[in-house]
Amino acid sequence: MEYQLTSPEETQVLAAKLAQLVTPGTVLFLIGDLGAGKTTFTKGFALGLGIKQMIKSPSYTIIREYETGRLPFYHLDLYRLAGNNDDLGLEEYFEGEGVSVVEWANLLEELPRDYVTITFTKTSLEGRILNLKATGPNSTALLKKLAKEES
Ligand SMILES: Nc1ncnc2c1ncn2[C@@H]1O[C@H](COP(=O)(O)OP(=O)(O)OP(=O)(O)O)[C@@H](O)[C@H]1O
């Protein structure tokens, strides 16, 4: 599924809509260059879960947890991971009761069974194309629900 967005606000509205549809264990992988809009998307997503705290990029911590929304929310940013990451215990997040959003997920070595890959492409200063792809039954059902809402 492909969405063309023309402003950061539009990206956040889409992210918030998706957040209203997610269920425990949903995992979103965000892929795209520096400045593509991954954190911007994540902020809209957190708002859609009802999280009012500021979302900061989890720079040195890699993972930030937010417990004040409709579901526990885990924001991961793997940008600063150097190489070996198979002992981080990320399955505990991916298979838990919360929802995970992973920036720079292309750096992961082990993938969960069910996840949505969102690829960000910059087309102009404020133009972005978001390509959403489901791997696994839960993610497939999630994207179907989103498509229904959008149509
Ligand atoms: N349609 C759009 N969607 C998302 N961000 C946009 C859009 N148009 C412009 N922007 C701007 O692009 C920048 C995206 O920065 P952001 O921090 O979200 O990127 P990122 O992908 O998280 O980068 P990094 O890899 O450094 O973490 C922001 O300044 C945002 O306002």
Ligand SMILES: [Mg+2]
């Ligand atoms: Mg970012």
